[in-house]
Amino acid sequence: MKHIHNMNFVEELRWRGMLHDIMPGTEELLNKGMASGYIGFDPTADSLHVGHLTQIMTLIHFQRAGHKPFALVGGATGMVGDPSGKSAERNLLTEEILQHNLDSVKKQLEIFLDFKSGAENSAEMVNNYDWFKGFDFLNFIRDVGKHITVNYMMAKDSVKKRLEGETGMSFTEFSYQLVQGYDFYYLWQNRNCTLQMGGSDQWGNIVTGTELIRRKGRGEAFALTTQLIKKADGTKFGKSEGGNIWLDAEKTSPYQFYQFWLNTTDEDAKSYIKIFTLFDQETIEAMIVEHDAAPHLRVIQKALAKDITLRVHGEAGFLKAIKSTEFLFGSTGIEFLGELTDAEVLAIFSGVPNFTISKAELEAGIPVTDLLATKTAIFPSKGEAKKMIAGGGTAINKEKVGTPDDVYNAANLINNKYLVVQKGKRNYFLIIAE
Template sequence: LDFIRDVGKHITVNYMMAKDSVKKRLEGDTGMSFTEFTYQLVQGYDFYYLWKNHNCVLQMGGSDQWGNIVTGTEFIRRKDAGEAYALTTQLIKKADGTKFGKTESGAVWLDPARTSPYQFYQFWLNTTDADAKSYIRIFTLLDKGVIEAMEAEQDAAPHTRVLQKALAKDITIRVHGEDEYEKAIKSTDFLFGNTGIEFLNELNDAEVLGLFEGVPNFTVSLEELNAGINATELLAGKTTVFPSKGEAKKMIQGGGVSVNRNKIATADDVFTTDNLINGKYLVAQKGKKNYFLIVAE
């Protein structure tokens, strides 16, 4: 009620109805909810608060945010006779028509605490060919001629992913630096079996967990591991890398199970804290591509 009284009185319904975004929704088949209609007022007040308390005079956004942002500049003018500005750019869309933004799935952040440099690099590396052609023009500072040459090279051999690699390299270095880019390359190589297990010693806990995001994680007792745990108990008792000890033994005998990139010779092999990477991790593999991270705590 306080918000409606203190903020709502400064912006009329006529002003809000005049926005193109509102008109289009009202004329469409689905209409517009009250929540959606009043959102511009909430965002407008947000801009006012930043202007009032943090000297923020410019709000930037995609072109779809123009109406909401200028509601903020208007609210600032009407309430405090202040000046603020709006700047929007053409809305960036993916090839499938969905917008590129934080509210969409697979959002990417500049803050390494939200998106690790490795995940950041992988985000750009995994873009589609169509999106890569667009993004490399938007997000990099590469010359037009260089981009066109790479496009021709990729069109001739799409499997090389020349555009994606150039895009991922350029933006990862500019956001996180050369060292983090090199680490992201090594992380990628590690998961494809081209880098030794010792690489994990170069990573901190957050980077290790980021590298294995989406990989099944298990926790085992550090005390029990210190006393020693045999392979079948570790992989099918203390964890569920295998659903049963019998299945674990069978695959071990077939030479298809590794821990820390070393094949387990027998089901009775014992693992202790001496085997831990960074004093904390064991990396189990079934075959070449199925990874499991075991954390000792």
């Protein structure tokens, strides 16, 4: 089986602005031919979120460059808790939750990488619990702990910060880097895996691995980290009003997912299109020129949102997202809903949070604040609803709600069934009266 060796992995990351740090010798290793590398994913939740996409894209590039990617799901490391970037001790997950998370994460990774083609460089999934479950404590500290000094471990940023901070750090978390380091050692020894990649916050952990390989295995292994994605204004990437943007359609609907990317600022979009899509350099440069000429068309945002939504949610998910977007933000008037069948309406609003209320109650008339805060959970409290209405931030059926005392009744229903609520400009809700 030949590998598609038409591109240089490191160069690829470099021009895309993804590369953060790379150990000397790594490029030479990769240029010699097919190499194996891995990235670890922590099963802290039962879905990956957009923050994980950088790592996923890194593995995709790695595979496209003809190398063999391993995705390690941390069944064992997940039980310990990575202190990197954490200011306080992490809560440990129970084994059942962990197992559930692992299964979910595995399924999602299969969307992105080629695991089954049978090619020499097809991806593989490994779970470090497999090699840790039979490894008892005494043997671990004898065989692994012996090779790394505490001085070395304490010098790591992730450890140093916690030692200086107020909360302290348990022995469990302190051991984390050694556990992760052993993963690398194990994969190096058993799967000929010579490169570990990860976010820039993982550098310390990765290097503990290469160190362990050097000392215990008298071998050589390499490290490469990618930029932590931040927004241009310095705030955290991957959160929206509601919280994390998940890859799981149950947690973040394809519509919401698409909207997240579509709402990217110009500045961020230009860097994200390089990181989160596979368009080549020429295509992206052309897009940027086009965008700068007519920024209001948001060419980049649209391409970005489409590409990622397609990859994550497939054609069907993308079409749904587009349909909803066009209806909600396009020029179509709200009356258009009246021309649709129930099934069509539900399809358009499938990604929009919806609530059901009793039609009988509505016929008697319901004050807006009750409608939005009590009968539905669009607002957390009536006071909140009142304020928002007074501030002019609420609309029903695309008409601003005048005062908090307004009363809505069955006559306001569209199709004798629906109310379309907007909180702010961008947040839509559907109320169904039954």
